[in-house]
Amino acid sequence: MNDQIPVRPELCRRACNELGLSVPKIDHNKLLIFCKQLLAGGGIPQPDADLVAELLVKAELRGYAGHGVTRVLQYLAFIENKIYDLSAMPQVEREGKVTAVIDAKHYIGQIAAHMAMTLAIKKAKEHGVGIVTLRRAGHTGRLADYMEMATEQGLIGMGAVSVGSATTTLYGGMKPITGTNPMAFGIPTRNGAPIILDFATASMSMGEIQKRVAKKDPIPDGVILDGDGNPTNDFKAFRGPPRGVFLPFGGYKGSGLALVTEILGGLLSGNGPGKNWWDKGGHGVNGVFLQAFAVEEFQALNSFYDKVDELIAFIKSTKCAPGFSEILLPGESGRRREATQRKNGVEIDEDTWSELTELAAELRVKEVPAAL
Known part of the structure; x- marks a missing residue:
């Protein structure tokens, strides 16, 4: 994950729709x-370019343009700009039976x-649980992708990331801390449609705030503070100077999760507090915690699937509130x-x-897809 470049999902899409374009x-x-061609043309080894492209397009397909x-x-x-180092590959620097630490360099x-979760899954299959931490990593993208790696193997996944920045305060604070x-979290199901929960611990993403600013919609209460620590709904007051901060979602509850x-992600992995990286260069260096564990350590997998199916059926049969269909x-x-x-x-x-097609010209990538 990464905070330093505000994402823009839906902004231009909405403008086009409003103008009838x-x-x-x-x-x-x-x-x-x-x-794949663009990433490889920019210097990324082809196998790695292929995997990164697959994850970015998957995010786009799912509707998460900020990670698309x-x-x-950006990459x-x-x-x-030498922020990513393609000359050094990630390396396992410490390993136990069910744990490992990887330096992404x-x-x-x-x-x-992907390397970290692959190793966690291997350990979980062999020993029931695998926990791998990752430090000094570039933008890791959607945690959901690594949860799905676990659920595809019938495992439960858990993950946390210290994004290596300081844009959010904690409950009661006014200065950036995390x-x-x-x-x-990822929960496998029998039908191959896992339950995947992936959420930021800040109250709102920069992309969502920018969408509201573009529509001239107010920023809700309890989302941001100005640079003097005062609650504000004014984006300009948030941007400063002095720069304001995001509040964690859910008050002290989200604050506690942000700290965890x-x-x-940051301390256990050896990556250090995000603020340290932010103060050095203003770009996030990710520290990651990934875990996979086997349901069979607790009960038979099919028995677990039966219980999950029963719970899902109950949820789907529950009467919805006004304005909701399911x-x-x-x-x-x-x-x-x-x-x-x-x-x-x-x-x-x-x-x-437009920017991607311009990049294609620079990299001499000739096969630019035509719009449908």
Whole structure:
């Protein structure tokens, strides 16, 4: 995860819709090939470029544009500016029967995190549980991706990230202490549609705030403070100077979770407090905690699936509140968006698509997908 570049999901899409303009829709297979070519053209080894592209396009398909193909531009800029080091590969520096510590050495975060969860899964299959921490990693993307790696193997996954920045205060504070630090959980199900919960511990993302500013909608109470520590709904007061901070979601509860993610992802991994990295250069260096464990250590997997199926059936049969047609499970809406966009094409905002096509020209990538 990473705080330093505000994400822009839906901003240009909304502007196009309001003006009656079309939003570019790209075939997802062609978009994937295109992103692989761009990343490889920017210097990333092809196997790693392929994996990163798959995760970025998956995020786009699921509707999480802030973790989607716009990150191609960011990652290649990080390579050009020596923030990412492609000369050194992530390495296991300490290992026990069920634990390991990986030093990513400032390599691409998704590659390092994929390596970490792969190792955690291996240990969980052999010993019932695997816990791997990761330090000095680039932007690791959506924690949900690594939770799904575990659930695909019938394992339960857990994760936390210290994003290596200082943009969020804790309950009762007014100065930046942590980043937007996410945590995640993955629960396998019999039908292959896992329950995936992935959320930031800050009250609202920068992308959501920017969407509200673009629509001239007010920022809700309890989301941000100005640079003097006063509650504000004014984005300009938040931006400063002096710079304001995000509040954690849920008051002291979210604050506690933010602190736990900072300790597990940052301190336990050896990455250190996010503020230390933020003060050095203003770009996030991720510290990550990943865990996978086997249901069979507690009961037979099919018995567990029976219980989960029963709970889901009960949830789906429950009467909804006015204005709601159903209760969605964590991860369900994203999978539905993915199915729609696989069929109809992936919507990409105008600015991002323009920048990607310009990058393609610079890198001499000739096969730019045409909009549907």
